[in-house]
Amino acid sequence: MFPALSRKVYGKNIVYFDNAATTQRVKSVLDKWNEVSIHSNANIHRAVHRLSDEATRAYEEARDAVRSFINAESREEIVFTSGTTAAVNLVAFCFGEAFIEEGDEVVVTEAEHHSNLVPWQMMCKRKKAFLRVLPINDDGHLVLDKLDSILSPRTKIMAVTHVSNVLGIVNPVKGIIAKCHDRGIPVFVDGAQGIVHCKVDVREMDCDFYAFSGHKLYAATGTGVLYGKKKWLDAMPPYMGGGEMVGNVSFAETTYAPLPLKYEAGTQNFASIATLKPAIEFVKLLNNNKLTKYTDSVKEYMLNTLALHSKVRLYGVPQGTSKDKIPVFSFSVDGVHHEDLALVLDKMGIAVRSGQMCAEPLMERLGLTGVLRASLAPYNTLEEVEYFVKCLNIAIGMFA
Amino acid sequence: METLKEAENAIVEEFSMYDEWLDKYEYLIELGKSLTDYPESEKTDDKLIKGCQSRVWLDYKFDNDKIVFSADSDAIITKGIISLLIGLYSGRTPAEILSSDFSVVEKIGLRENLSPTRANGLVSMIAKIKEIAAENV
Numbered sequence: 220m221f222p223a224l225s226r227k228v229y230g231k232n233i234v235y236f237d238n239a240a241t242t243q244r245v246k247s248v249l250d251k252w253n254e255v256s257i258h259s260n261a262n263i264h265r266a267v268h269r270l271s272d273e274a275t276r277a278y279e280e281a282r283d284a285v286r287s288f289i290n291a292e293s294r295e296e297i298v299f300t301s302g303t304t305a306a307v308n309l310v311a312f313c314f315g316e317a318f319i320e321e322g323d324e325v326v327v328t329e330a331e332h333h334s335n336l337v338p339w340q341m342m343c344k345r346k347k348a349f350l351r352v353l354p355i356n357d358d359g360h361l362v363l364d365k366l367d368s369i370l371s372p373r374t375k376i377m378a379v380t381h382v383s384n385v386l387g388i389v390n391p392v393k394g395i396i397a398k399c400h401d402r403g404i405p406v407f408v409d410g411a412q413g414i415v416h417c418k419v420d421v422r423e424m425d426c427d428f429y430a431f432s433g434h435k436l437y438a439a440t441g442t443g444v445l446y447g448k449k450k451w452l453d454a455m456p457p458y459m460g461g462g463e464m465v466g467n468v469s470f471a472e473t474t475y476a477p478l479p480l481k482y483e484a485g486t487q488n489f490a491s492i493a494t495l496k497p498a499i500e501f502v503k504l505l506n507n508n509k510l511t512k513y514t515d516s517v518k519e520y521m522l523n524t525l526a527l528h529s530k531v532r533l534y535g536v537p538q539g540t541s542k543d544k545i546p547v548f549s550f551s552v553d554g555v556h557h558e559d560l561a562l563v564l565d566k567m568g569i570a571v572r573s574g575q576m577c578a579e580p581l582m583e584r585l586g587l588t589g590v591l592r593a594s595l596a597p598y599n600t601l602e603e604v605e606y607f608v609k610c611l612n613i614a615i616g617m618f619a
Numbered sequence: 620m621e622t623l624k625e626a627e628n629a630i631v632e633e634f635s636m637y638d639e640w641l642d643k644y645e646y647l648i649e650l651g652k653s654l655t656d657y658p659e660s661e662k663t664d665d666k667l668i669k670g671c672q673s674r675v676w677l678d679y680k681f682d683n684d685k686i687v688f689s690a691d692s693d694a695i696i697t698k699g700i701i702s703l704l705i706g707l708y709s710g711r712t713p714a715e716i717l718s719s720d721f722s723v724v725e726k727i728g729l730r731e732n733l734s735p736t737r738a739n740g741l742v743s744m745i746a747k748i749k750e751i752a753a754e755n756v
């Protein structure tokens with residue numbers, strides 16, 4: 220089902236534990252990409268001929284699939300982007316243009332990926348607004364008690380990650396959103412990790428924006444989704460100008476296309492976007508109970524092994540049940556540099572991440588120069604996790 | 620003292636004894652551990668080599684006309700690599716250092732066996748050694 224996983228590295232079967240960075244593509248995704256590229260390659264939305272019609276259909280079917288997957292009210296609320304980062308930049312820019320004035324405040328958290336931090340910071344700088352930060356505690360959980368004192372009458376929007384790509388802890392976004400809404404503050408949720416492991420219903424969550432990347436969800440790279448409530452998408456100005464995002468164009472005045480095309484200027488990455496549909500179908504298949512049980516037991520095993528390991532310091536231990544944690548395990552080993560461990564594990568056929576994980580402020584908060592991160596996907600097996608633990612112990616032994 | 624060429628050939632020979640990359644890493648780890656004399660007070664930003672994922676400090680002084688390098692890193696394999704490099708190039712004149720083509724790192728397979736980000740680190744280390752030599756001819 221995952222052609223990439225059948226290869227070997229250094230003569231060993233690949234154990235791919237870098238799924239939080241990108242997942243491997245499921246075969247139906249590769250087939251869809253090929254089908255559109257070979258069979259129906261024509262620019263979308265523009266022509267009346269057959270090929271264009273097929274390509275447009277594949278693209279718009281992906282929009283329908285996304286809408287129903289996250290239970291958005293209408294397809295107009297689904298904007299395609301090149302990824303989560305692009306979606307955050309879009310909202311930070313457009314929301315900033317429409318609603319932020321000098322002296323206003325934007326709230327983020329201490330656990331954000333750079334992608335859900337830097338765009339807000341740039342906007343604040345441009346608008347002479349202030350960035351305020353909701354802290355985490357030593358265990359990596361958001362300090363919700365502080366939220367009330369951080370939100371102020373000048374807070375215009377809050378951006379929070381559904382799940383941190385370092386800690387793997389599922390944040391109580393629903394409660395945060397309710398609290399913000401009590402004060403009339405909209406909330407942007409970075410769902411890059413959340414969408415992969417949690418059931419997301421944007422209406423139930425009541426978020427104002429939700430963004431994620433296709434490539435972390437078994438779809439092709441260069442694909443992203445921005446969900447936005449219609450009232451916000453209507454109220455904000457467009458992001459980029461160009462083809463397809465327009466109503467009427469003249470030198471004196473241009474009107475804009477209706478949603479969602481207003482935010483989709485220029486030729487889109489349509490062959491890749493089309494793969495969101497088979498990717499979502501695959502995720503739905505995964506959610507059947509038998510498989511969930513197995514992946515839960517693999518996660519549980521990994522969590523217990525690392526949490527109880529005498530040399531390992533695990534960041535992001537769930538407070539309640541392991542349901543509050545996705546299978547993302549960042550840790551350090553006392554006295555051993557993360558880069559050394561990653562180098563040795565690589566030669567054993569294991570792909571893990573080492574470094575700052577695009578979350579420098581979080582690393583600073585944890586007092587670290589970096590971590591080692593193993594992140595699992597449903598195609599990872601218990602045997603692989605056991606092999607990983609064995610290799611990790613050998614690697615630690617090499618540096619003792 | 621053996622010539623630089625002889626020292627480089629000896630390292631290539633040493634490495635060729637190991638078939639497995641893990642054994643080469645063991646060797647680098649030992650080399651890294653043997654590098655102990657770098658003072659904490661010299662771990663300053665101006666001595667950091669840019670372009671490495673882990674932190675690498677490189678300092679030097681003169682012993683008559685010869686450059687004596689010292690180095691440290693917070694990652695041990697990287698430290699082994701810089702240790703290997705300064706083992707070769709320390710205690711030599713700038714002209715001697717610049718006479719090397721540094722092909723030794725290719726011959727022992729270091730460059731292609733490091734991921735691009737780490738290979739960049741290696742390139743940066745070599746560039747820094749060359750730069751120091753060139754500044755002092």
Ligand SMILES: Cc1ncc(COP(=O)(O)O)c(C=O)c1O
Binds near residue numbers: 239240302577
């Ligand atoms: C939590 C989080 N936010 C944002 C991003 C950025 O995603 P992308 O690089 O696909 O735009 C990532 C992935 O690296 C992530 O894990």
